Amino acid sequence: MVTYIIRRLIWGVVMLAIVSMITFAIFFLVPRLAGATSESLASRYVGRTATAEQVTLAAEKLGFNDPLIVQYGRFAKGIVAGADYDYGPGVERCPAPCLGYSFLTRLPVWPDLLNRIPVTMSLAAGAAIIWLLSGVGTGVISALRRGSFFDRAAMSVALAGVSLPIFFTGIVSLVLFSYGRPLAITAPGGSYTPINENPAMWAYSLILPWITLAFLYAAGYARLTRSGMLETMNEDYIRTARAKGLPERVVVVKHGLRGALTPIVTIFGLDVGLLMGGAVLTESTFSLPGLGKYSIDAIVNQDLPKVMGVVLVTAFFVVLANLLVDLLYAVVDPRVRLS
Amino acid sequence: MTAPLDVSGSELEVAPEPGPVGPAGRAIEGRSLGQIAWTRLKRDKVALTGAGVVIFLILVAIFAPLIVSGFGHPPNDFNQDLISTETLAPKDGTGISAAHLFGVEPVNGRDIFSRVVYGARISLLIAFLATLLSVAIGTALGVIAGYFGGWVDSLISKTMDVFLAFPLLVFAIALAGIVPDTAFGLSGDTLRVSLLVFIIGFFNWPYIGRIMRGQTLSLREREFVDAARSLGARGPYIIFREMLPNLVAPILIYATLLIPTNILFEAALSFLGVGVRPPTATWGGMISEAVRFYSIPHFMFFPGMAIFVTVLAFNLFGDGLRDALDPRAR
Numbered sequence: 001m002v003t004y005i006i007r008r009l010i011w012g013v014v015m016l017a018i019v020s021m022i023t024f025a026i027f028f029l030v031p032r033l034a035g036a037t038s039e040s041l042a043s044r045y046v047g048r049t050a051t052a053e054q055v056t057l058a059a060e061k062l063g064f065n066d067p068l069i070v071q072y073g074r075f076a077k078g079i080v081a082g083a084d085y086d087y088g089p090g091v092e093r094c095p096a097p098c099l100g101y102s103f104l105t106r107l108p109v110w111p112d113l114l115n116r117i118p119v120t121m122s123l124a125a126g127a128a129i130i131w132l133l134s135g136v137g138t139g140v141i142s143a144l145r146r147g148s149f150f151d152r153a154a155m156s157v158a159l160a161g162v163s164l165p166i167f168f169t170g171i172v173s174l175v176l177f178s179y180g181r182p183l184a185i186t187a188p189g190g191s192y193t194p195i196n197e198n199p200a201m202w203a204y205s206l207i208l209p210w211i212t213l214a215f216l217y218a219a220g221y222a223r224l225t226r227s228g229m230l231e232t233m234n235e236d237y238i239r240t241a242r243a244k245g246l247p248e249r250v251v252v253v254k255h256g257l258r259g260a261l262t263p264i265v266t267i268f269g270l271d272v273g274l275l276m277g278g279a280v281l282t283e284s285t286f287s288l289p290g291l292g293k294y295s296i297d298a299i300v301n302q303d304l305p306k307v308m309g310v311v312l313v314t315a316f317f318v319v320l321a322n323l324l325v326d327l328l329y330a331v332v333d334p335r336v337r338l339s
Numbered sequence: 340m341t342a343p344l345d346v347s348g349s350e351l352e353v354a355p356e357p358g359p360v361g362p363a364g365r366a367i368e369g370r371s372l373g374q375i376a377w378t379r380l381k382r383d384k385v386a387l388t389g390a391g392v393v394i395f396l397i398l399v400a401i402f403a404p405l406i407v408s409g410f411g412h413p414p415n416d417f418n419q420d421l422i423s424t425e426t427l428a429p430k431d432g433t434g435i436s437a438a439h440l441f442g443v444e445p446v447n448g449r450d451i452f453s454r455v456v457y458g459a460r461i462s463l464l465i466a467f468l469a470t471l472l473s474v475a476i477g478t479a480l481g482v483i484a485g486y487f488g489g490w491v492d493s494l495i496s497k498t499m500d501v502f503l504a505f506p507l508l509v510f511a512i513a514l515a516g517i518v519p520d521t522a523f524g525l526s527g528d529t530l531r532v533s534l535l536v537f538i539i540g541f542f543n544w545p546y547i548g549r550i551m552r553g554q555t556l557s558l559r560e561r562e563f564v565d566a567a568r569s570l571g572a573r574g575p576y577i578i579f580r581e582m583l584p585n586l587v588a589p590i591l592i593y594a595t596l597l598i599p600t601n602i603l604f605e606a607a608l609s610f611l612g613v614g615v616r617p618p619t620a621t622w623g624g625m626i627s628e629a630v631r632f633y634s635i636p637h638f639m640f641f642p643g644m645a646i647f648v649t650v651l652a653f654n655l656f657g658d659g660l661r662d663a664l665d666p667r668a669r
Contacts, residue, residue: 163651165603171630278506281610296611
């Protein structure tokens with residue numbers, strides 16, 4: 001067990017390193033393929049009023065003329081040990097997880113990300129709870145009452161749910177349910193309120209995004225749970241469990257659902273991990289100041305260090321979620337032995 | 340290792356029997372998997388409806404110029420005469436008439452019907468080509484990983500893990516956002532379409548790859564593969580002649596189910612402003628323009644419904660195809 005966890009941790013770190021290399025290479029190469037030069041990149045740091053010499057000097061000092069591998073080495077070292085940035089007027093210290101400086105604001109990226117992570121986490125956690133309970137619950141009932149009215153209605157709604165773009169449902173729900181609209185369910189002042197300031201306002205400001213996001217995922221999970229349950233309920237061990245005289249509730253939950261849960265846990269880990277890196281469409285539809293909105297704004301301004309920061313943070317969450325999922329397997333599925 | 344059966348004994352040679360006879364006295368014919376699937380699919384009215392809508396939409400996309408010229412309102416033409424100069428909204432609210440079936444846009448009065456019809460071209464073209472790319476890469480690498488196993492398998496599987504850890508949408512937006520208007524010798528819509536096909540297709544292959552790897556792993560242990568190997572068949576022969584025909588069904592199913600995902604993906608990129616550039620009509624782009632005019636709901640309604648109907652039709656057809664080809668999954 002311990003060796004397994006250590007091995008998984010090492011692979012997680014290796015994976016993050018690979019992701020950072022690919023990300024760095026792409027964000028380094030693509031602007032250059034598109035015609036950017038060291039000087040044009042450096043001029044973003046020193047501002048528009050700088051002279052040509054200042055720009056050349058900054059490009060030299062920031063190391064934009066160094067080979068790709070040297071630049072990546074400096075970037076990686078910054079994440080582990082921090083880095084010193086020097087672009088003319090003075091040296092600035094960027095402390096340990098240093099993901100570089102924004103082109104636009106010249107502020108370090110990491111503190112920005114730290115400010116945004118709670119918003120995205122609130123959104124993802126709330127939505128995840130809603131969709132897991134409603135999606136899996138609906139799927140189980142549908143499978144048990146296969147062919148019934150409930151099953152057909154629920155599966156039709158689920159199919160519609162996976163066929164609607166979230167930015168469309170988001171806007172429709174804003175038009176219908178936000179404050180001042182016909183079917184208002186939210187309080188005035190729709191912008192995000194941190195949970196430690198006012199928990200009630202926090203929930204109010206997130207209820208629409210939660211439901212919109214959860215609806216999309218719940219639809220997929222309901223379909224997945226239903227087909228998984230239909231398969232496991234036909235297994236021999238279910239017949240054995242019934243033959244033992246176990247109550248049907250125990251058969252369904254402890255034997256049937258447990259067997260059907262494995263693929264759901266896998267996908268749940270991946271989905272939550274990716275969402276932690278920002279629900280781009282939901283956040284931009286509902287103007288939530290999370291990582292997704294942050295990355296969109298950064299992309300619009302061609303602020304590559306910020307985008308790279310978000311990509312790496314997301315990859316971190318996905319790796320972490322995958323690790324937790326693999327450990328959960330052993331709990332959920334008694335057939336899995338970790339080795 | 341399975342020992343080859345000795346079937347040369349003369350006692351096994353029997354006189355040809357008449358074939359089995361069905362209840363109505365007719366001979367029962369052997370049916371291929373394809374025929375069985377087709378019979379099942381024919382009974383599935385919902386899937387057939389989906390297929391019908393899909394075919395209809397493909398025809399609409401192909402004949403878009405013809406359809407639009409029938410109404411005489413090209414998608415990028417302004418119809419300022421229908422717009423109120425005060426509110427910038429269509430004069431009668433929507434502008435819906437026999438000439439403008441879905442009404443006109445606020446501000447410049449472009450015909451929404453024409454734009455939705457032309458939007459189908461971009462949407463379907465990108466979704467189809469991107470799916471083709473994903474399926475090609477995913478099948479090739481998935482089969483190689485599943486068949487050869489060992490370090491090849493772990494290399495490809497770990498590559499898939501890395502790909503799945505990328506925030507696909509952020510990455511796609513960033514890439515689509517930093518490529519300039521002229522690059523790689525292409526420009527305009529051609530550049531944007533190829534770029535989107537590449538981004539969507541290239542980052543989606545691990546999903547197909549994982550499925551193909553799993554399928555290949557189970558096929559590899561089947562008797563007919565053992566038989567082929569014991570007859571002296573080599574890797575490429577077994578992969579192409581023995582395994583690939585058995586992978587056609589899952590490839591078809593997952594390709595059909597990947598298309599709607601890719602349609603939603605393209606719509607999301609266009610919605611965020613990094614898809615095909617305006618004024619070319621895209622469904623996602625229309626919705627993002629319509630957001631500012633949410634008090635004029637028909638503007639958002641028609642492109643939204645276009646996405647919904649298209650994605651739903653592909654999902655219905657894909658589900659039906661899966662049920663028909665793989666009845667266990669029902």
